[in-house]
Amino acid sequence: MSDYWSTKVTSQKTGIPEGTLRWWRHEGEGPESFTLGKRRVVYRRDDVEAWIAGQQEATKRGGDVILPPHIARRNNAAIIAAAEHRGEL
Numbered sequence: 001m002s003d004y005w006s007t008k009v010t011s012q013k014t015g016i017p018e019g020t021l022r023w024w025r026h027e028g029e030g031p032e033s034f035t036l037g038k039r040r041v042v043y044r045r046d047d048v049e050a051w052i053a054g055q056q057e058a059t060k061r062g063g064d065v066i067l068p069p070h071i072a073r074r075n076n077a078a079i080i081a082a083a084e085h086r087g088e089l
Helices: 007-014 018-027 045-059 069-085
Strands: 005-006 034-036 040-044
Touching: 005 007, 005 045, 007 018, 007 040, 007 045, 040 045
Parallel strands: none
Antiparallel strands: 005 040, 034 040
């Protein structure tokens, strides 16, 4: 069974202000939430984590290794030499 978080706990765990979570809920945005009973809004931990992962995937930048040209040339030469040695080229 998943953990259920209130808006306050979700705010504390994610660093997103409670007001922003409420606005997103009103707009149909942000992590999935639902009501228990008539008024209690809750977020499933798994849903919040999945939403965060989706945000990461949709907005991530960088992470590519950029080698200086003199090192890149050396590495490419080594890769080509190994492929030639294996008879792949």
